[in-house]
Amino acid sequence: MQQRRNTHQRQLVLEAVQGRCDHPTADDIYLEVRARDQRISRATVYRNLHLLAEDGQITSVRVPGGERFDRRRDDHTHVVCRVCGAVADAPLPYLDELDEDAARATGYEVTSHEILFEGICPTCQKSLRDQASDEGHEARGA
Structure with a gap:
């Protein structure tokens, strides 16, 4: 597993997922993070969600019609x-x-x-x- 630099944006995304129990969509996380940092883009949130899942810090749950994210690992x-x-x-x-x-x-x-x-x-x-x-x-x- 590649060691990644923990950016401010990635930390915001991680905190948003860890603060929820409802298996949010990427859009749910984007809206939550965007409320804290208006400069963050949708692409940055999506990219960081997938990097966090790849690194095992969160879980990606594939469901019909999309993907959800889970704080449980x-x-x-x-x-x-x-x-x-x-x-x-x-x-x-x-x-x-x-x-x-x-x-x-x-x-x-x-x-x-x-x-x-x-x-x-x-x-x-x-x-x-x-x-x-x-x-x-x-x-x-x-």
């Missing part, structure tokens, strides 16, 4: 909402035996894995139930 799973795109940690154990199973099945030397569950978050579930209920009332002329 340990191996863990995520769940993404198919309706609103929210991402959360799934409190499940990391299973080393999956690496071993994949290695045996493929001949690869497997060093890690990522698991992403997809579903509908509790907020969207409620919204969909409320919407269905409202449509039911309208159909009955309520």
Whole structure:
């Protein structure tokens, strides 16, 4: 791993990611950092997010339609909402035996894995139930 100079901009980006629990997008981080330093560009934030992930200081989480960033650096799973795109940690154990199973099945030397569950978050579930209920009332002329 290459030793990088810790710039002021990179430190701002790192602090922004570490200060959040919600798996922000690059744009979320850009807006937060931009509020602290109006001279920082979107490209600088994006570049620094990827450098920080490459250096293992944050985690990049690939989700349908984009990428999120996580302050947690340990191996863990995520769940993404198919309706609103929210991402959360799934409190499940990391299973080393999956690496071993994949290695045996493929001949690869497997060093890690990522698991992403997809579903509908509790907020969207409620919204969909409320919407269905409202449509039911309208159909009955309520």
